[in-house]
Amino acid sequence: MSDLPDEDEALGLLTVLREDGAADAATAPFLDDDLLRAMHREMLRIRVIDERMLMRQRQGRVGFFGTITGQEATPIATGFATEARDWIFPALRESAIMLVRGFPLDAWLAQAYGNEADVLKGRQMPSHMSGRSVNQVSWSSVIGPQIPQAVGAAMAAKLRGDDVVTVGFMGDGATSEGDFHSAMTMASRFRAPCILLCQNNHWSISVPTAKQTRSQTIAVKARAYGMPGVRVDGNDILAVYSAIKQAADRARAGEGPTFIESVTYRMGPHSSSDDPTRYRSDEEVAEWAKKDPIDRFERYLARAEVVSPEQALAVREDLTAEVLATIKRVEALAPPALRTLFEDLYQDLPQHHRDQAAALEAGPRAPSH
């Protein structure tokens, strides 16, 4: 255990941005202004998408949508702190990494609508985005399996000598699953080049984290597996960026996995199917609203004279126009063609499927009496 960093990393809270917008010189990463502006833009972009898509869901135009409002810092930092060749194994709130990596917004939104532009042909649960072109697998709707999958992919990369790091995400609820234990054990034992990152947003649907575990922190669990556990302020994008960059460097240098607990808060409902007012207080939500990760970053950007409040507003307006125009385009597309029901399973379609396809093509028959 002697090679593990100070226990404080797992019990404390790595922070860069102070409430007043100043950055802690001891922990701040050196990032150039263009990168800071790009990070800000991406945080705002997913915020705007979430606002607009939740409205679309309420209007009945899309069946399901999961927002990440309040949790933007972790996925956006991941998008910038990892390399394009690294693989992402998300839980439920990391689809925005795809956008940072250049996945087109049209194609991304098409996966929320499951229409003809959806590369998954409407077969996946809506909004469970994935993109082969950007090395990101689908959301894991089942809680936990993506953690050992991320470890397995990292072990494979190591065996093949590929310079690839994998990032396996989970929520706080997922740390109570058996898959968490298997993944942590294997990752550490085989020094897999991966980052296992828990977004502790304080809730697993209606179960608060305090009822999830008696462990002092989630990060400290990593020590028992023999790997560093780092607890970071998940509403502080510069702190999360630092933690992920260091973990990725460690993994690439052959020093094995790192476990990160990113402490944040889910501001919105668990998904569009949830009503959080049934199980948590308005006061708690109001307290966290004051810690909004975008506001916090904007105070820093203004103080550092990188993005003024007026410029931030202009970026938001610009993004709103772009997002609305894209939604309009994607919404106008047709559902996947019916014949796609018969695709991708057989090389040669069996006769009974051909008969069914022909019947479908011919349309409904008049009822026979």
Ligand SMILES: Cc1ncc(C[n+]2csc(CCOP(=O)(O)OP(=O)(O)O)c2C)c(N)n1
């Ligand atoms: C194995 C399994 N159990 C239960 C569920 C139902 N479920 C979906 S999301 C969720 C809570 C997940 O909480 P957490 O891991 O903290 O992630 P968060 O939603 O907070 O991001 C549950 C219980 C499921 N999908 N899979």
Ligand SMILES: [Mg+2]
């Ligand atoms: Mg949670």
